[in-house]
Amino acid sequence: MVRLERVTKIFRVGEHEVRALHDVDLEIGAGEYISLMGPSGSGKSTLLNVIGLLDRPTSGRYLLGGQDTTDLSDLEQARLRRERIGFVFQFFHLIPRMTARENVELPLVLAGVSPAERVERVDVALRSVDLTDRADHRPGQLSGGQRQRVAIARATMLEPSVLLADEPTGNLDQRSGRDVLELLESFNRKGLTVLVVTHDPEIGRRASRRIRMVDGEIVASETATAADR
Amino acid sequence: MITFGDVARLAMRSLRGYRLRSNLVLLAMAIGVAAVVVLTALGEGARRYVQAEFAALGTNLLIIFPGRSETTGGPPPLLGETPRDLTLDDALALYRCTAVRRVAPIIFGTAPVSWRGRIREVPIFGSTSEMMTIRHMTMASGRFLPEGDPHRARPVCVIGAKVREELLGNRPALGEIVRIGDRRFRIIGVIGSRGRSLGMDMDDMVTIPVASAEALFNSPALIRVLVEARSSADIEAARKGILDIVRARHDGEDDITVVTQDAVLSTFNRILTTLTISIAGIAAVSLVVAGILIMNVMLVSVSERTPEVGLLKALGGSRSAIMRIFLSEAIVLSLLGATGGLVIGGVGVFVLGSLYPAFPIAVPIWSPIAALLIAVATGLFFGALPAGRAARLHPVEALSKR
Secondary structure: OEEEEEEEEEEEEOOEEEEEEEEEEEEEOOOOEEEEEOOOOOOHHHHHHHHOOOOOOOEEEEEEOOEEOOOOOHHHHHHHHHHHEEEEOOOOOOOOOOOHHHHHHHHHHHHOOOHHHHHHHHHHHHHHOOOHHHOOOOHHHOOHHHHHHHHHHHHHOOOOOEEEEEOOOOOOOHHHHHHHHHHHHHHHHOOOEEEEEOOOHHHHHHOOEEEEEEOOEEEEEEEOOHHHO | OOOHHHHHHHHHHHHHHOHHHHHHHHHHHHHHHHHHHHHHHHHHHHHHHHHHHHHHHOOOEEEEEEOOOOOOOOOOOOOOOOOOOOOHHHHHHHHHOOOEEEEEEEEEEEEEEEEOOEEEEEEEEEEOOHHHHHOOOOEEEEOOOOOOOOOOOOOEEEEOHHHHHHHHOOOOOOOOEEEEOOEEEEEEEEEOOOOEEOOEEHHHOEEEEHHHHHHHHOOOOOOEEEEEEOOHHHHHHHHHHHHHHHHHHOOOOOOEEEEEHHHHHHHHHHHHHHHHHHHHHHHHHHHHHHHHHHHHHHHHHHHHOHHHHHHHHHOOOOHHHHHHHHHHHHHHHHHHHHHHHHHHHHHHHHHHHHHOOOOOOOOOOHHHHHHHHHHHHHHHHHHHHHHHHHHHOOHHHHHHOO
């Protein structure tokens, strides 16, 4: 599904070079549930952005579903993001002037799906995150947990292959955090590959595979046994 | 690929998000477009006014001035400065040209006109009966100068409405005897009021037979001859004929100037159309200013919505999709503003037209179209920079901006 080969990412900050990823090799299979942990600045978010095609590696190869993405044009990358990748952010990134329904609809709009078809698909998506009754509320009228559920509905709208969640519970209280995680896990059980970046070891432990990063390198990758969970 | 309708809908959506800013820009654009519409309508009105004035002069008209203007473009001499006068016989000889239908010689001067002790200095017009037909004049009462031999100096006169009022008050004028200079004339008609036409106020004039005027001013010199050609196709032939006849009579010298009504009219048309276009150009500068305002608003908007741009990219919006979303905001702004401006301009023209019914104000067909096109082009041009800036944003950096 996702395959990184010796991926390096170097940022230039003034005259200094910062090596955010250093020769990272990673293979993620379809339907996996992975947590990505590590201290701040260890390269977790950069790895997520590379996998999400928001950032290009400085060197190395990245194959998504067998396709080499390194040399794709902006248009082709945009299409891959739209069709194969879903994002969930710590700060939700909902558009405040739009209702929950319109926010969820946005990927369909960008994909050029006709308005008639959109209505039904948005209804289904909102139902899947149990927010049918909040469809016409704006983000400002929703709780944090509800906002993140809207974001998850938006991310899963076009049935992506991989869902990338960057600290999805970082801005939520414990209870709604757990709700959100359970929602993500329910999508995972239906076959969606989920990659969660987190600081929280408790959340990290829930994943079936835990990856630990330090200084731009993967230092540990362990698969949990059923007993751990 | 995102559809056109959705792009427009998203644009409207975000413009409503910052209403005051959008409205101010709309206002600026509307004022610019309204200015173009109203100013061009005024220019077009001026053109139509002049055209109507010339049409009122007569149709298929040629005007002969004594004297030859050597340089092109200069005004013909108002007073004959040639050794040889243009005379009544010259004018009557023009009937030999088949393209000529009517000829009206004109002698002009001023003389004191008196009636029962009231005296006024009045412009005196010496002409023939043809004058009335050529100039499309109408009579308020009585009749115009009698037909017959133009060389007969009959003691009759036709007076303008204003002269009648000032000299005779409300008393019936027909049949009264007035003294013009040292001669007595009987009033046989009053000219219907037709107002001022090209500086000649027919209401404030006394018309007498051309031979009487010759005697009164003691000079045979005509200051003008008005000639009506048989049709508009005959105007050129008439012009040639006139020049040939007068040259033959004046010992081979071209000492007259012939101006056709059409030529004068088209010159005025050209001048006034050019004027209108330049006024429109000046007004269009305000459209450019509005365009700069659009750019400003768009730049602020892009900077405020940077995380949103990052999100759109993460959701699969390509650079070109984001470019189109922001460009269409600029175009929607300029189109809405321009439409508002057309309405305001239309109302303005209507109000001016109602306030000054005599002035034929009219919006020339090209001006709203041009204003609309310029407005949209301005939106595109000044929207391109902010939209390009949004499209080039790096998604990760855009998303992390708070």
